[in-house]
Amino acid sequence: MSAPGAGDGSLVDIRGVEKVFHRGAEDIQVLKDLNLEVPSGEFLALMGPSGSGKSTLLNLIGGLDHPTRGTVSIAGERIDQLSDHRLAAWRARHIGFVFQLYNLLPVLTAERNVELPLLLTHLSKAERRSHVATALEAVGLAHRAKHYPRQLSGGEQQRVGIARGIVTDPTLLLCDEPTGDLDRKAGDEILSLLQALNREHGKTIIMVTHDPHASARASRTVYLNKGRLTSEPTD
Amino acid sequence: MKFLYLIWGNLRRKKTRTVLTLLSIVVAFVLYGFLSAIKQALTGGVSLEGANRLIVRHKVSIIQLLPESYKRRMQKIPGVAAVTHQTWFGGIYQDPKKFFMQNPVVPDEFLDMHPEILLPAEQRQAWLQTRTGAIVGRKTAERFNWKIGDKVPIQSSIWSKKNGSFLWEFDIVGIFDGREKNTDTTPMFFRYDYFDEARRGGTGQVGWYTVRVQDTARPAEVAKLVDAEFENSSYETKTEAEGAFVQAWAKQIGDIALITASILGAVFFTILLVTGNTISQSVRERTGELGLLKAIGFTNAQMLALVLAESCLLAVLGGVIGLGAAWLLTSHGDPTGGMLPLYFFPARDVIAGFAMCVALGLVTGLLPALQAMRLRVADSLRRI
Numbered sequence: 001m002s003a004p005g006a007g008d009g010s011l012v013d014i015r016g017v018e019k020v021f022h023r024g025a026e027d028i029q030v031l032k033d034l035n036l037e038v039p040s041g042e043f044l045a046l047m048g049p050s051g052s053g054k055s056t057l058l059n060l061i062g063g064l065d066h067p068t069r070g071t072v073s074i075a076g077e078r079i080d081q082l083s084d085h086r087l088a089a090w091r092a093r094h095i096g097f098v099f100q101l102y103n104l105l106p107v108l109t110a111e112r113n114v115e116l117p118l119l120l121t122h123l124s125k126a127e128r129r130s131h132v133a134t135a136l137e138a139v140g141l142a143h144r145a146k147h148y149p150r151q152l153s154g155g156e157q158q159r160v161g162i163a164r165g166i167v168t169d170p171t172l173l174l175c176d177e178p179t180g181d182l183d184r185k186a187g188d189e190i191l192s193l194l195q196a197l198n199r200e201h202g203k204t205i206i207m208v209t210h211d212p213h214a215s216a217r218a219s220r221t222v223y224l225n226k227g228r229l230t231s232e233p234t235d
Numbered sequence: 236m237k238f239l240y241l242i243w244g245n246l247r248r249k250k251t252r253t254v255l256t257l258l259s260i261v262v263a264f265v266l267y268g269f270l271s272a273i274k275q276a277l278t279g280g281v282s283l284e285g286a287n288r289l290i291v292r293h294k295v296s297i298i299q300l301l302p303e304s305y306k307r308r309m310q311k312i313p314g315v316a317a318v319t320h321q322t323w324f325g326g327i328y329q330d331p332k333k334f335f336m337q338n339p340v341v342p343d344e345f346l347d348m349h350p351e352i353l354l355p356a357e358q359r360q361a362w363l364q365t366r367t368g369a370i371v372g373r374k375t376a377e378r379f380n381w382k383i384g385d386k387v388p389i390q391s392s393i394w395s396k397k398n399g400s401f402l403w404e405f406d407i408v409g410i411f412d413g414r415e416k417n418t419d420t421t422p423m424f425f426r427y428d429y430f431d432e433a434r435r436g437g438t439g440q441v442g443w444y445t446v447r448v449q450d451t452a453r454p455a456e457v458a459k460l461v462d463a464e465f466e467n468s469s470y471e472t473k474t475e476a477e478g479a480f481v482q483a484w485a486k487q488i489g490d491i492a493l494i495t496a497s498i499l500g501a502v503f504f505t506i507l508l509v510t511g512n513t514i515s516q517s518v519r520e521r522t523g524e525l526g527l528l529k530a531i532g533f534t535n536a537q538m539l540a541l542v543l544a545e546s547c548l549l550a551v552l553g554g555v556i557g558l559g560a561a562w563l564l565t566s567h568g569d570p571t572g573g574m575l576p577l578y579f580f581p582a583r584d585v586i587a588g589f590a591m592c593v594a595l596g597l598v599t600g601l602l603p604a605l606q607a608m609r610l611r612v613a614d615s616l617r618r619i
Contacts, residue, residue, distance in 0.1 A: 092531065092532025103527045105244070119238060120532045
């Protein structure tokens with residue numbers, strides 16, 4: 001599960017990024033002249049109050065949105081210049097997402113949910129099955145492969161979400177409040193799992209969180225406030 | 236194919252809604268099958284029966300008779316290869332529900348004119364030798380359990396015998412089959428010489444003529460010559476293609492094609508709305524899930540294809556079940572017991588029906604598919 005890095009440079013390199021949303025006649029500047037470097041193999045926690053722009057920044061890193069100004073490079077590739085079509089293909093190859101509410105498809109079993117990103121590859125059915133089994137094994141849910149999301153606990157559903165995020169062995173794993181909907185025990189298990197993926201498999205992880213307990217598990221924490229990054233929390 | 240379980244899973248999401256929509260599509264296509272069979276029964280002869288044959292009837296209407304002597308005059312018209320005639324007998328067997336067509340004909344001329352009627356040589360010979368002999372189609376023979384050698388009474392609603400009786404008796408000397416599937420095997424044909432001699436009125440007059448032309452490329456020219464031959468006489472004629480003549484019979488009910496097209500138009504428009512609403516609702520309900528698919532790398536084109544495939548699967552599934560059910564239900568043949576002898580679901584309409592269900596899927600899925608394609612990932616993920 002080794003991720004391709006950016007050579008000697010940072011895996012994530014964000015320079016002078018601004019993001020402005022247009023709401024009617026009003027322009028809302030969410031990110032302001034933002035710079036961020038994340039080296040390969042880092043587990044970065046991104047904290048900040050609601051509305052500070054954490055999810056917006058995560059969307060820009062994940063290629064789900066375009067910046068208004070500035071550059072976003074991942075593994076040496078300028079993704080802010082890619083078309084929607086190429087960006088979709090890029091996401092399939094390089095990004096794994098983990099969401100607060102798991103975002104599993106309720107009509108599919110755990111293994112089918114995990115298989116979804118692999119449908120976009122040229123892998124054979126047998127190869128896809130093998131990858132799915134490995135990912136479920138990695139999150140400790142091999143025995144729940146045939147279960148539907150409704151038959152799983154919140155913590156188990158999030159594990160399936162993580163398995164789906166890592167099944168393609170992406171360059172970067174982006175987690176948006178991965179423990180936000182879980183109790184403390186289940187949350188701890190998820191954080192331990194993310195930590196293991198980072199330490200044992202070298203996976204680069206960027207995690208948005210409100211929870212200082214969660215950010216303590218990361219190797220570095222940065223704070224976002226009113227669209228600007230700081231290394232210390234601000235009131 | 237690898238996306239099939241995803242598409243199928245989405246359809247299984249709200250089982251009741253999917254089943255009800257599926258059933259409405261099934262019912263629409265069963266109705267389509269029935270109406271196609273009825274249309275085929277009423278107009279089927281038009282496109283399939285001999286293009287080399289013309290029908291000559293009285294210019295005023297089909298119920299006006301023509302002189303039997305016209306035959307010899309027609310035979311002399313350039314381009315005419317053969318001439319024979321028939322007359323509407325309008326009889327019933329035992330009770331009015333047991334109606335079928337019986338016409339007096341000249342056996343040799345008639346059989347030569349209609350090669351699609353298959354009659355064994357010995358039965359043909361028996362007919363020529365039996366003055367009261369009649370041949371009957373396989374379907375009617377089976378319907379009434381008639382066998383060769385039976386004597387059958389037929390009550391005419393038009394023709395009485397010289398003794399005033401409307402009851403005629405015929406000896407079954409042959410049972411004919413059809414060369415093609417759409418050859419009508421319900422009529423009975425009996426000898427004109429027996430009929431003409433025995434009837435009280437109308438002697439020497441016939442219902443209509445069938446003319447075979449020498450050159451199939453010039454039937455219109457021959458038709459003009461025939462009508463010109465009898466112009467300004469007491470019995471002016473109207474000559475038309477055999478198919479048009481059969482259709483004219485059906486049009487006594489109304490414009491069958493228009494009636495069936497109108498009913499089907501209304502049904503399919505309703506189905507379009509029902510299915511379209513189901514797919515739209517289904518897509519609206521899972522905006523977040525569609526956003527997820529885009530987030531993990533599904534392209535706009537793949538999103539479009541995914542939703543279209545879902546609506547097409549629903550429509551094709553319903554359509555194929557409906558077409559299959561219609562095929563089965565119509566395969567038992569004429570449900571009226573003789574009024575619709577060519578009642579079957581034609582293969583060309585089955586193929587057209589399949590094309591219609593694919594089109595239904597594409598049309599109903601297009602709008603929701605475009606919505607899914609245009610989803611902004613970041614916005615849709617917030618709607619979980």
